[in-house]
Amino acid sequence: MSEGHSTYTPKSGIERWFDARLPLPRLVHDSFIVYPVPRNLNYAYTFGGILTIMLASQIITGIVLAMHYAADTGLAFDSVEKIMRDVNSGWLLRYLHSNGASFFFIAVYIHICRGLYYGSYKAPRELLWVLGCTNFLLMMATAFMGYVLPWGQMSFWGATVITNFFTAIPLVGDWIQQLLLGGFAVDNPTLNRFFALHYLLPFMLAGVVTLHIWALHVVGQNNPTGIDVKSTADVVDFTPHATVKDAFGMTVFLFVFAYFVFYLPNYLGHPDNQTVANPLKTPAHIVPEWYFLPFYAILRAITFNVGPIDSKLGGVLAMFGSIAVLFLVPWLDTSKVRSAVYRPWYRAFFWLFVANALFLGWLGSRPAEGAYVVMSQLATLYYFAFFVVVMPLLGLIETPRRLPNSITEAVLEKNKASGTGEIAGPETKR
Template sequence: MNFVHSPYTPRAAWERWLDQRLPLPRFVHGSFIAYPVPRNLNYAYTFGGILTMMLAAQIVTGVAMAMHYAPDTALAFLSVERVMRDINHGWLLRYLHSNGASFFFIAVYIHIFRGLYYGSYKAPRELLWVLGCINFLLLMAIGFMGYVLPWGQMSFWGATVITGFFSAIPLVGDWIQQLLLGGFAVGDPTLNRFFALHYLLPFMLTGVVAMHIWALHVVGQNNPTGIEVKSKTDVVPFTPHATVKDLFGASAFLVVFAYFVFYIPNYLGHPDNYTVANPLKTPAHIVPEWYFLPFYAILRAITFNIGPINSKLGGVLCMFGAIAMLFLVPWLDTSKVRSAVYRPWYKLFFWLFAADAILLGWLGSRPAEGSYVLMAQLATLFYFAFFLIVMPVLGLIETPRRLPNSITEAVLGDKRQ
């Protein structure tokens, strides 16, 4: 990807002084101004920048919220209400942070599906993909712990149910559960641990994101054709071409985000979580936040024993296995063609997989009874079949369409014809 020569030349005396001691301006110029990117990137590729923006926003609003939050079971719910009612613009701070979590996950899921569609996980980008999966895992931990902190009914019972599943793990399950809870039940130690980890993990996530961006700059950006850069005509400087597109994509994303914050701030939340936690009153239907619902559906889909593995342990293994599948994608897909644009059968199965993920999300919000259980089991079966059967087999038997000779040909067409 080093086809664009972009030497940084310090002009002012202070710039030359800084460049000799800490070449930060040179680094920024080389990474975000002159850095070459494929000329055919579409708006699906703007979500990397959007995720960076949302991470920064969540850290800023989270730190501000932490200044007023009390990690105590007797005070947590009231402290959040105090932010809403008594702190200047506290309502805005709370809604930015709570809705920001949902929109963070929206951007993450689009980013993941874009990578699966365009084959952004294939060599030499395997480590780039794995780092992205680590980011996703950290984000899920941060989101789960953050959901417990308001100490509403769904916070308390969600923590009780989810941590209870760890006890199904042989040998170490009870120890893991007690380590998370700080005891034998959800209480003050649990809230303190979740608050500490919820505050710490975003900074760990920032470090892994920095490694993710570094890995991206080393191997270069993938593109919708999946063809590697072959000449200078295939690339353009990051600024202004990608910068303008990223700014427009981020602006459109922020417009939708602002609509939720100012007009329907509680739409993505659960009504039960606006009632203080009561250990003596169980909600009629315990569900996690919407972004965990597909994995929650997989967890509850296993209602039968598998040999020595009981249904509870089987559900836990399938839930974590659903996430583990993402880590293995670079080695499960056997096709030499990256982009689904040139893979007609893979494209069909990809969209079926996307529909299956949405179905799992809906099933996760339904009671685990009747036909919902059977539907969840079939949807779970297809989820794993996509990774373990469709990806390996299609790569061996599928006949892809003819690939362009270069990115330039894909954009402009073959001028020789």
């Protein structure tokens, strides 16, 4: 899909001069206008563009907020309040940024689920998937450090609890913790380090996102059938076919985002974080932001020792392992069929996995006691079993449904079943 000569033709002397020295218009034309995409892409494929918009929003609002923020334990909380009250439109900038983090994660979780459902990680898109997982890891690091900056009660104690888990790592754990904290406890050096890293990491994320998009344009877009493009009838130009769909998806997503910003700005936050950090007063229940709750539940689910590995180290390994296993997905799935549309057993296990992930998120918000611990352990077991047992095993024993011969045939069959008639061929669309 990425092969072929450029069809860009400069229309003026200035365009020809510019194109000969820096072919940026040609790059935009070839990558975002006439770039061929499968004709059967649905709205689940709009979240890549949504994530790009959200990243840009987070960087822009973050830069402006940083101009008014004071990275000092005695001033941080008050500086945030000053932004809210005294800076022109400061309340809007802060709510865009704080709610933007939540909606950034909503979009990325849907994006990951779409990739798992349609097999977007399979050859030749393994590196594309790995780069996406790297983006996810950078997002998590950025969000964790950003959560500390308001210097509220949950910010302080969340940083204290999470950084303390690094001490479970043999030999280097204490050193890693002290490196993060800048000392032996969460204090001013910690806030300065987290602020510096929170400012830097989004630009690293933007760089990896650029590589992610580049890799996508090299190997081509996957599609709901999981079938490779076989002819020009299987594809349409990116503009207007995909851009119109992306624009509509972004509009709906941003409408919901705006509703939370203007009407429920603190709904996704924690009320304890509206109180200034107090090292002498521990909250009754310390929890991270909602988008980390599934991993927090996995961390707390390990309450037993496994040989020389104690429960604390086991929890840390399980939490990081739950993210690391995503990087291995292209090699864990042994099925030759990409899309879950044609894999009935995998589809059932996939939706059970989604429900299990949501259940883990709820368990992460509950106290680590009684039946909640047992349920967390069972949910954690299925989380890992989905990747290391279900994916490899189903690829060997599952009998997929018959695959269409081409993307066009799949679209025609779908349209015939829905009574919408045939689609226009490539000569008609042009």
